[in-house]
Amino acid sequence: MTSDNVRQVAHVPKTAPLDGEDDVGTDLAFQGDYAYVGNFGGFSIFDISDPTKPQIVSQVACPAQQNDVSVYGDLLILSIDEPRAGPECDSGDDRRSWEGLRIFDISDKKSPRYITAVATDCGSHTHTMVPAGETLYVYVSSPGPEPESETCKPPHELIQIVEIPTKSPESAKVVAKPDIFPDRSNTEFGSGCHDITAYPEKKLAAAACFGDGVLLDISDPVNPKLVQQLTDKQNFQIWHSATFNNDGTKIVFSDELGGGSQATCDRNTPRTKGANAVYDLTNGKPELRGYFKIPREQTPDENCVAHNGSLIPVPGKDIMVQSWYQGGVSIWDFTDSANPKEIGYFERGPFQGGSLAGSWSAYYYNGYIYSSDIQEGLDVLEIKDPLTDPAKQVKMDDFNVQTQKSY
Incomplete structure (x- = not known):
């Protein structure tokens, strides 16, 4: 299919000890000829110098949810x-007394070394890097509060900012907990953000904060300022993630209706729910233009909803690849913001184990699409299409999806 x-x-x-x-299987990051794959059991490093024959370099057993991963230099x-x-x-x-960020030295890919950790309120569901010279700022996104929890007491701010000195990462610490919009009332899912995408070159970040989409000015990385707050109570349940187009003139926000465990790609769910919303930035402010959802109906046993994706770097076009859990991997064109359309897909069909399954993250890196499948492991895909072929001329030295760079 x-x-x-x-x-x-x-x-x-997936192989032992992470099977x-x-x-x-969770998120992905890239650096040179290596792919880094998160897993609730730890993380793996793959040699992808030949994308058609990925080789496991090392695997680190380090259990925890979610183990979303990013890489910067040797960190x-x-x-x-x-x-x-x-x-x-x-x-x-x-004893449930600690959660937050773990930091490793990966200078030796065959033997990653734990350096330190930083505790953050309510842990870290995802994180976003904002480099600034020799300092790496990390925006931490997490839901909360949970009054009975030892690690997630109220109140809980939307974002926490961790400072990592790249020359002395062992001294990493929380340096700010900015109150981005204090008048916001908690949603049914609590406070906090799910995911933040930064575009440092544009001095912008887009945050998916459960009940809201947020555009931020990050000219001062430690003091992000609210530009605009978006709501869509009719169509969006969980504002999950955000992607800028290359020009920084559009934002795609996704809705993780049902939290990823439900079958929402069916005829009973509206096409605007569990989907992507495309916003044009007009005079610096987001304006809704259209929605995109995969056109292929899934069975009642397949959890399916919009999840993690990235741009395919086609100059002059706005094209994404995106995971949809058991809906597979979708490649879609939103150059016409009001009329986005699918141009290709990869799908396995229903997982026979009957549990949460499918593609968690699907990203394009140096000519190929890499998909981290929850149950099945790592997939490498290739798209051959006149629309996407120019992307093969774009070479990236590294790629962390939540820290966008222009191409």
Whole structure:
């Protein structure tokens, strides 16, 4: 069940020690000839110098939800959104007293080394890097509060900012908890943000904060300022993530209707729910233009909703690849903001295990699409299409999706 212009060129199943029942495949980051893949059990480093033959370089057992991953220089950062007994990888969950960020030294890809950790209120569901010279600022997104929790007491601000000195990462610490819009009332999902995408070159960030979409001015990375707050109570349930187009003139916000565990790609769910909303930035302010949802109906047993994706770097066009859990991987064109359309897809069909499954993240990097599948492991896809072929001329040295760079 794959479009004619997309083919799977490689597949690497999950392997021990990250192949247990609870070892969910999560996010991806890239650097040179390496791909870094998060997993509830830890993370893996792949050699992708030949994308058709990815090779496991190392795997680190470091259990926690979500273990979303980013890389910067010799540093790897993991988001921990689950109270643990302590910050180290071998800490259990017998005492639920710590959650936040874990930081590793990856200068030796065969033997990553734990450096330190930073506790953050309500943990870190996802995180976003904003480099500033020799300092790396990390925006931490997490839901909350949970009054009975040891790690997530009220009140809970939308964003926390961690400062990591790149020459002395062991001294990383929380330096700010900005109150971006104090008049906002908590949604049914609590306060906090789910995901933030920064575009440092444009001095902008777009935050998906559960009940709201937010455009921020990050000219001063430690003091982000509200530009505009968006609401869409009719169509959006969980504002999940955001993507700027290359020019910084559009934002795609996605809605994770049902939290990713429900079958929302069916005829009973409106096309504007569990979908993407395309906003044009007009005079610096977002204006809604259209919605996109995959056109392929899924079965009642397939969890399916808009999830993590990235731009395909086609000059003069706005094209994304995106994961849809068991809806597979979709490639779609939003150059015409009001009339976005799918131009290719990869889909496995229903997972026979009957549990949460499908593509968690799907990103384009140096000619290929890499998909982290919750149950199945790492997939490498190739799209051959006149619309996307120019992207093969764009070479990136590294790629962390939540920290956009122009191409």
